[in-house]
Amino acid sequence: MPRRTTTMLASTLIFIALLCAGVLIPVPYAEMSPGPTVNTLGSARGEPVLRISGHKTYPTTGHLNMTTVRVTGADYKMNLVESVHGWLAHDNVVVPRDTLYPDGKTEEESTQENAEEFTQSQESAKVAALRELDIPVKSRVVVAAVFKDTPAHNRLHAGDVIRAVDGTPVRVPGDVAKLVTKNKPGDKVVFTIVPAADAAAAEKAGKEPTATEKVTITTAKSETGNRAIVGIEAGTDHTFPFTIDINLADVGGPSAGLMFALGIVDKITPGDMTGGKFVAGTGTIDDKGEVGPIGGIQMKLVGARKAGAEFFLTPAANCPTAAADTPKGLTLVKVETMADATKSMAKIKSGATESLPGCSSATG
Structure with missing residues (x-):
């Protein structure tokens, strides 16, 4: 066999071997790519994303799109060829798998966590929207979670309203831990509560729950020190003056909060917030209307522009x-609070876009 033919054959076999190895060898990476965008003023799967009853609503136009990111599953084994392709693709990002699924978290655990964050973001979006419009929202401290095999297990329950700890009124979730840790492990702590079922019944009837019970719990020692604990996580629940339902399936995480809040404000106030413009955006939001950062911003920008967005909050x-x-053709608008976002929307609607607060690659 001629030397040239032998060399070409050997090179081909080596190439095939390397290709096979690249396909078969798993690498500890995951991939993020642009996901779909959804107009919070519109519908998804034939249902309005925002459904409001008990308060007058107004017609809306344009788009206030929330944005998403697709990620490979926790059980997906990316190979070397796929990771190289992802690194070279402009619209995708390859990241260490632990970035998306830390501490060996399973896909089911990650999905559950994202669902809980999504639910909380909806609650905060409602609060932020109504408070932006000076509509009162009643708040109360509740048991958000009870941990198994702790003193509070089967004594307190998720949804119980916490009125006081050891006779001291509770006003914010942080008060609970402060009051419990004033005790030593082994001490008894008295919780004054409204049971979850009674609180839910009162809310359904449009009343404030009044009847309370006292529950005495013996504290235990925390795993990380000599601190007294009972094994609960305190949170905040709200009573809204009218019904706001957010209907969106197969989405998780807290990053749609800002866009939900803007959609609610647009629907319950006269006039049109967008002026017919296509605005997309992202950002967590808390009860005070403060906007927080999110992950996968590059993917969300690409997805928004592909959908037709002109501005991105x-x-x-x-x-x-x-x-x-x-992406070319997309104007970034910097937001730190709900108030920032509504002011910028007014400028977008009026066409005064030259005074919009922009983003800089040097500083936030």
């Missing part, structure tokens, strides 16, 4: 990354 902390690689 960007959390201030994400601005440097977003400004470093902004």
Whole structure:
């Protein structure tokens, strides 16, 4: 066999072997890519994303799109060829698998966590929207979770309203831990509560729950020190003056909070917030209306622009990354609070876009 033919054959076999190895060898990476966007003013799967009853609503136009990111599953084994392709693709990002699924978290655990964060983001979006419009929202401290094999297990329950600890009134969730840890492990702590069922019944009847019970719990020692604990997580529950339902399946995480809040404000106030413009965005939001950063900002920018967005509401902390690689034709608008977002929307509607707060690749 001629030397040239032998060399070509050997090179081909080596190439095939390397290709097979690249396909078969798993690597500890995962991939993120642009996900779908959903107009919070519109419908998803034939159902309105926002359904409001008990309060007058007004017609809306344009788009206030929330954005998403697709990620490979926890059980998916990416191979070397796929990871290289992902690194080279402009619209995708390859990241260490532990970034998406830390501490060996399963896909089921991650999905559950994302679902809980999504539910909480909806609650905070409602609160932020109504408070932006000076509509009162009643709040109360509740048992958000009870941990198994702790003193509070089967004594307190998720949804119980916490009125006081050892006779001291509780006003915010942080008060609970402060009051419990004033005790030593082994001490008894008295919780004054409204049971979850009674609280739910009162809320359904449009009343404030009044009847209370006292539950005495013996504290235990925390795993990380000599601190007294009972084994609960305190949170905040709200009573809204009218019904706001957010209907969106197969979405998780807290990053749609800002866009939900804006959609609610647009629907329950006269006039049109967007002026017919296509605005997309992202950002967590808390009860005070403060906008927080999110992950996968580059993917969300790409997805928004592909969907037709002209403007993108960007959390201030994400601005440097977003400004470093902004899709052509998309204007970034920096937001830190709900008030920032509504002011910027007024400028977009009026066409005064030259005064919009922009993003810089140097600072947020």
